[in-house]
Amino acid sequence: MTTRVRFAPSPTGSLHLGSARTALFNWLFARSVGGEFLVRIEDTDAERSKDELVQSVFDTLDWLGLDWDNRGQEPRQSTRADVYRQAVESLVADGRAYACDCLRADVDARNEAAGRPPGYDGHCRERGLEVSDTTVVRFATPGDGEVAFDDVVRGRVSFECANLEDFVIARSDGTVTFLLANAMDDAAMGITHVMRGEDLLNTTPKGLLLRRALDGGGDPIFAHLPLIVGEGRKKLSKRRDDVAVENYRNAGYLPEAMVNYLALLGWGPDDGVEVRPVEEIIGQFSLEGINPSPAGFDPKKLAHVNAEKLRALDPKAFLAVAEPFLADGPWTPEDFDRDVFLAMAPEVQSRVKTLAEVPAMVDFLFLPEPIMDEASVAKAITNNDAAPALLTGAIESFATVEWNADSLHGATLALGEAHGLKLGKAQAPIRVAVTGRTVGPPLFEALTLLGRETTLDRLRRAAPPAG
């Protein structure tokens, strides 16, 4: 039997970190054992499901590079209403499910009056109501015994049936709930391993009961992944945390960095090498290696992984991934010079953690005039007594020096010595005059690319008026 796993998102929002991690682990597992990775759309909740979000989820999976084996034929639960309805009918006919017209408030009131804990009380179980548009259908759970399963991540997990309430499988509008559709489809698709978030652990016994009642074949193997938690060790939430994967894409994170970092949440390679190509991660991945405890999302480490991936790119590849961000640069598009950027690329790569930081690192190369940072100007020029002499000295020296990094380096060094300053101090006003900031890529290399005329021009503009 071929190993077959699935990622089953509900299109109620753009793909978020937790779902992406679930998709990734399913994908890693499938690829590591030569199995199939399928996608299924769980849109049984018509109220909240949005069609365009299906596409957005696909786009994000594509961006992450998680290719699925049923592309273009992803089952949608909204198209299988008839199949589900038949199942519900047969369950009712067999006496394993029944109609219920209780209102939430009534159930609560009864429980309170009887001093019972919350949860459905089985009130309609023996009433023999007809299923109609004013009733839901509930599954009649066994009164005793237990439902247990072996979870690859957690070991044996068991639930007492007595604690399982008669849960809703069909709504009053006739549509079915996740529990039923999910159990039926996993069986129908021949899913061998169900990997999902731990937040679904409690629904597993219900799904299992349903599967068994509908004769859905044997139980699949379960693996409940640890939750990804944010600030305060709570499950990642839209309110508190930045959870949309596309936000990270827009912020300049590489898909391979996201994949690599996410793989490290709840799992780690045996050899301890954390940042590595995804092919190697596939080679190392194993279900048994998954850690059961919740994993905290650490934006700093993600940034570090991203920085490492960025640095590993060759200049051309770096230009390619930076292109969308460069398009938003403050310069006129025609003034952008690919060759200049390529020459500067390695220096930029070791200085940024995200692609969003790239434009500000190179803008002075493509702008007619640098954007002068106030604080930088104040520190290195206005409030620097040595600045006037250094700038005028540089104008003089740079006018005739041979135009390459080594010579510029030497000229600036000599200029500094003449004023009793080390190179670090000597280059500061020059850097600000030319680039607009006190920090940036190596100065002399940048000057080489900028050219003598532009450099002198900027120095003159920053230097005090002659005389």
Next chain:
RNA sequence: GCCCCCAUCGUCCAGCGGCCUAGGACACCGCCCUUUCAAGGCGGCAACACGGGUUCGAAUCCCGUUGGGGGUGCCA
């Protein structure tokens, strides 16, 4: 409340009875390198929640306590 899960540095991961004086990574702090800033190199800080067992031996196994989290919808 009830049900379920979890428990090693601040965080992630390693450890699956002796190799642990508990290892690696991120973050943080020093030092070195250095044209700024990075990158890089070197070093430092820092954890087995607690209490009982089991065992010659426990971070590793069992029980309990405590703590944390998840679920408890006509959401998934």
